[in-house]
Amino acid sequence: MGGSKRKAHSKSRLGCKNCKARKIKCDEKTPSCSNCTRRQVTCDFTVGGSPRPSLSATGLNMTDLELLHNYTAITYLTLADNLATREFYRTTIVQIGFDCDYVMRAILAVSSLHLAHNRIGRRDHYQALAIKHQQTASNTAMPLLSSADPESAQKLFLFGVMTHYYALGWPREPGDKLFLGTSDFPDWIYFLRGTKALLDLSGIPESGPLRPLFAHSIERYVLRKGPEASHSSAHVALTELTDAIASRPHIAAAGGGGNDLRRIYATAIAELKKSFGQAEALRRGAGGGGGGGGGPYEMTDAFSWVYIVADDLLPLLRVGAAEAVAVFAYFCVLLWLLEGHWWMQGWGLQLMAQAYEMLDEEGRVWIVWAMDEIGYVPPSAVDRM
Template sequence: MPAAKRRSHQKSRLGCKNCKARKIKCDETRPACLNCKRRLEQCDFVSNPGPEPVLSTSGLNMTDLELLHNYTSMTYLTLSENSMIREFYRTTVVQVGVSCEYIMRTILAVSSLHLAHYRPHMVDHYQSVAIVHHQAASQAAIPLIPNATAENGQLLFLFSVLMTYYALGWPRKSNEALLLGDTGFPEWVYLLRGTKGFIDIVGVPSDGPFAPLFKYAISRFMLRDAPEASDSTAHLPLTELESLISQRSCDNDALRHIYTTSITELKKSFGQAQANTTSSYDMIDAFIWVYMVAEDLLPLLRIPTREPVAIFAFFCVLLRKLDGHWWMHGWPQQLIARAYDLLDEEGRLWIDWAVKEVGWIPPSVIDRM
């Protein structure tokens, strides 16, 4: 009997260099494959991002001018609800960018993602341009981070803030893995650890171009300890969560302290959010909690266990207050879905209040069987 012929098939040879080096399948998505996007690595597909930027006869890069115009006329308005901080992003940040290329490139990258969000018919173009600027900025800034000094610390702090907007605003598809970290939690969460590190290096400036941003952040932080912020509708479910965690056997006093402190800080954040009736809820209001737990709780999400995942799920309710912004849209639901997926049945009961507040509908019991 003749041997059966092996079915011929085509082997893709178009994968990116990173995937080939790791010997993993590349989805060949342009302008950057999904594996590279998950790892925030430079994908060699970007070296051929598509159409060249439009140049005038005088040699001006019209694409970058369009991005800068969009940033100074529209994007800056979306980065804060406070008029003073909006002006800081419109003027001071651009002035800094004129003398610091990696800041300017990050500005242009954020602006490009902003345009990609509102011009879906050109999303590939603006996404490609954003990647080029982002990677050029990262190649210049990231090598400076391990040896950050008081001299460049403020620039790197601003870079990390803008990079957070970039990571939040990255276009996401419904059929794509939406959370970028290897454990399932997004890299922008860990970017905020770096932001705290730069503040520790340079301190809080009392004057200079960055002083208004820090002054505003301090004023928002102080609201957390005001008497009117001492209670909220989240306090009872957070107290119940704390009780459930304490009842679970845990011989590690250090971990218990981390969980208790993280919940206490969450109560303050919810209290401040509910008491804040005179101004709009701002990004900094929610992310103060991340700043407060950056050194202790966030590393535990790298190897996710029930307690830190459940606490982080409650944080998603605060993000829900920012969901109207283009750079936050969809994240609360995606994060709560990931937390739900990581937890066992008991842990899912722990976060029932958070799931309902976010407005996410879990899969049915039949679907989970």
């Protein structure tokens, strides 16, 4: 009776299932408690202070349903302008995701970033959810790449498409150095090369659920080769760039790798002329409004160029070859045309700044047209004002 009372132990009764199973205290942090974060396991603790009931073996819960609802109600509208492509993103890819966990999680990761973009007050929460889903998806999908067959390549291709949106949509500040690898350019540029390899393996589907996505892409590709896209305001500047690169001593030299380099750069620039011509034709309304012949400039339009030149030009870009960097600076103008999309905001200017920093004085002269086109002003010029 006279002894001191034992202090009551504050025991969490709302902890996550992992902590309960291990009989340890859960700090109930969302969207992942500290114990699960440290062990790098999926935590079922969610917003509201208590875990929501799991709805399937994949671990989807009420938070995941919030992300899925946001995706099917809003996010899919932001991924494409063409109605058929939008419908693909709204229904078809989600249906595939129900049978393929890593595709579904890649969808939820993009939805999370979209919510982080729109709900600044809960930005950290939605970014954490995005990281969780993308890491889980990558841990499953990446090991499958080495043994992909035509059937699995299609699902991996869709994972790649959504991962591309994820990488583009990750929030950045103007001075951020988020670039990885040996190059100063972001890895999503090189990731497209791997996506292209999956497409080569699976082939372009002539039927089945993926057909609408590819049918529209083919329509847009045909448009960039049409007669109305043969010239653009960039035509003269790109022709001058072709001549400047061809005159470089290590490229102009007969024999060796000079001829190969001259071909690579000439092809990349010729394809850029088609891309700029297509953009100008769309701006003038060429091709009408039906099918893939009209409408606004799209992601497919810009990134078709990357698919075409990926095998030859991207290795040169990775090592920082000045000529490749200059060519890429013109591509930044095409990225800038997509600035209206939340997942593309800032990329054109940020990569143009990166290209400018990597070039010497001669190389910077080559990209004056591209800089002027998007209004990029080098820091040194600002200081002189």
